[in-house]
Amino acid sequence: MIFHIDMDAFFASVEQAINPSLKGKPLIVGSQESKYHTVVCAASYEAKRLGIDSGMPTKEAFLICPQAHFVPADSARYLFVSNQIFELLKPYPAALNRSSIDEFDMEFCDNGKNELLSIGKEIKKSIQNEFQLTCSIGIAPNWQLAKLGSKIEKPNGLILIDQNNHKNLLKNIPIEKVCGIGPALTKYLNELGIINCNQLLEYPKNLLIQRFGKIGNWLADCLKTAYKDSLPKNTTETYPKSISHSYTLPQQTSNQTIIYAWLRMLSEMVAQRLRKLNIESHTITVWASNHPNTGFYRQKTFQAGTCLGSEIFFRSRGILGLKNGKKMAIRALGINASGLCNKSQISLFKKEQNEEFLGRLMDKINGKFGDWTLYPAIVNLTHKKK
Amino acid sequence: MFNPQARWDRKLPQKESQCELFNEPIKMTCLFTKGRPLPRYFIWRNKLYRVKKVNFFWQEQQGREILSYFSLQTNQGTYQTCFSNITLSWVLNRVIST
Numbered sequence: 001m002i003f004h005i006d007m008d009a010f011f012a013s014v015e016q017a018i019n020p021s022l023k024g025k026p027l028i029v030g031s032q033e034s035k036y037h038t039v040v041c042a043a044s045y046e047a048k049r050l051g052i053d054s055g056m057p058t059k060e061a062f063l064i065c066p067q068a069h070f071v072p073a074d075s076a077r078y079l080f081v082s083n084q085i086f087e088l089l090k091p092y093p094a095a096l097n098r099s100s101i102d103e104f105d106m107e108f109c110d111n112g113k114n115e116l117l118s119i120g121k122e123i124k125k126s127i128q129n130e131f132q133l134t135c136s137i138g139i140a141p142n143w144q145l146a147k148l149g150s151k152i153e154k155p156n157g158l159i160l161i162d163q164n165n166h167k168n169l170l171k172n173i174p175i176e177k178v179c180g181i182g183p184a185l186t187k188y189l190n191e192l193g194i195i196n197c198n199q200l201l202e203y204p205k206n207l208l209i210q211r212f213g214k215i216g217n218w219l220a221d222c223l224k225t226a227y228k229d230s231l232p233k234n235t236t237e238t239y240p241k242s243i244s245h246s247y248t249l250p251q252q253t254s255n256q257t258i259i260y261a262w263l264r265m266l267s268e269m270v271a272q273r274l275r276k277l278n279i280e281s282h283t284i285t286v287w288a289s290n291h292p293n294t295g296f297y298r299q300k301t302f303q304a305g306t307c308l309g310s311e312i313f314f315r316s317r318g319i320l321g322l323k324n325g326k327k328m329a330i331r332a333l334g335i336n337a338s339g340l341c342n343k344s345q346i347s348l349f350k351k352e353q354n355e356e357f358l359g360r361l362m363d364k365i366n367g368k369f370g371d372w373t374l375y376p377a378i379v380n381l382t383h384k385k386k
Numbered sequence: 387m388f389n390p391q392a393r394w395d396r397k398l399p400q401k402e403s404q405c406e407l408f409n410e411p412i413k414m415t416c417l418f419t420k421g422r423p424l425p426r427y428f429i430w431r432n433k434l435y436r437v438k439k440v441n442f443f444w445q446e447q448q449g450r451e452i453l454s455y456f457s458l459q460t461n462q463g464t465y466q467t468c469f470s471n472i473t474l475s476w477v478l479n480r481v482i483s484t
Contacts, residue, residue, distance in 0.1 A: 014442070017441060017442045017457075018442045018457040018466075018482065019441075019457065019482045019483055020441055020459070020464065021482075021483040076444070076446040077446075080444040080445050080446065132441075366449065367449060367450075368449045369448075369450075370449035370451065371448070371449075
């Protein structure tokens with residue numbers, strides 16, 4: 001059986017634990033930049049009840065609740081707590097996987113309902129005792145149902161979904177609550193008369209396959225208790241599939257120098273991680289967006305791999321294509337390095353050899369004295385006013 | 387799989403501080419139990435503060451330095467203090483609430 005452990009309003013709950021005077025109050029966790037020019041990273045349940053949710057512009061959130069408290073996000077805290085929770089879960093005799101900063105999956109042997117529920121209670125209690133944080137746990141034969149289960153009784157919920165209760169539990173849950181069913185798919189399913197999870201369960205599989213192909217197969221099976229899956233096993237690959245960094249700029253800008261400064265910073269962040277893993281990337285993807293909804297997403301594969309910040313910057317700058325005075329207003333920017341492989345050979349060119357040496361030296365110094373002790377000078381322009 | 391090293395705001399230049407930062411050295415009396423310091427009393431600006439409760443604890447690595455942060459509940463308010471394993475010194479970062 002799969003356990004999906006989802007921390008309740010994780011960032012906001014950590015902030016409330018650090019500052020108990022915020023407990024029971026609407027709280028917004030946002031960017032360090034400026035409380036009115038950012039998005040809600042996390043909201044406490046008191047804020048959620050008022051209609052404030054993650055991803056909403058803070059300006060909008062403060063219109064809903066002007067008296068809401070604001071705390072700038074500090075990822076160091078959240079990562080530390082997430083790591084500690086992961087360590088706390090390790091001793092359990094189960095396969096363990098971390099699916100995000102505040103979500104953990106475990107796979108236990110099917111030991112009977114009561115035992116599984118008591119393990120769930122024990123996990124909740126130990127997290128509460130150690131960190132004063134609550135979590136919701138969904139237990140089910142497959143990951144999809146477990147994830148859905150963790151959402152049903154949030155916050156501080158514990159639900160075991162089996163064949164006896166699953167139709168009853170799913171009857172009023174809208175299909176968009178299922179992980180993997182987004183707005184577009186929801187629209188198509190609604191057109192077929194599928195509004196809630198039970199309707200999806202009862203819909204003929206062959207018609208779903210006919211309409212959606214492979215996805216139809218998944219849609220027909222994912223909510224069935226008979227469909228069992230396992231957590232992904234540890235592979236021999238020691239590096240990820242891709243490495244990416246993105247950032248929402250303090251304000252929308254079309255200033256090319258400022259955009260390049262942010263692009264250079266993100267390139268260096270990606271390159272630093274590539275060098276740490278001793279891998280290089282052949283494919284660079286750049287995405288950019290500006291308010292309200294226009295976006296840019298393009299990728300290019302290069303014959304030569306790289307782990308150099310400057311090279312990733314040049315490549316992504318080319319992909320973004322802001323040459324020849326072309327203007328583009330940008331609010332958020334991201335770089336993704338994929339097509340990863342082990343760094344097998346040293347460059348033939350002296351310039352590249354020197355740059356890599358310099359990069360590794362910079363990593364060493366930053367490793368000793370802290371990140372961003374040394375960094376490309378252009379990064380200083382990231383906070384230049386328009 | 388999620389990579390915990392994927393820090394997104396590491397050392398970004400901070401434009402405006404949301405709260406007053408003090409970062410002043412303090413004198414701390416603490417116990418060391420289970421490999422972790424447990425603050426009991428501290429003196430800040432010649433005033434003694436008795437720690438009623440450690441609200442929260444977290445660590446951050448900056449290069450070789452590990453900074454251990456504590457949110458401490460006292461009768462006078464809540465304070466954030468920090469211990470450095472390199473300088474072996476305590477600092478009061480900020481007054482969380484009074």
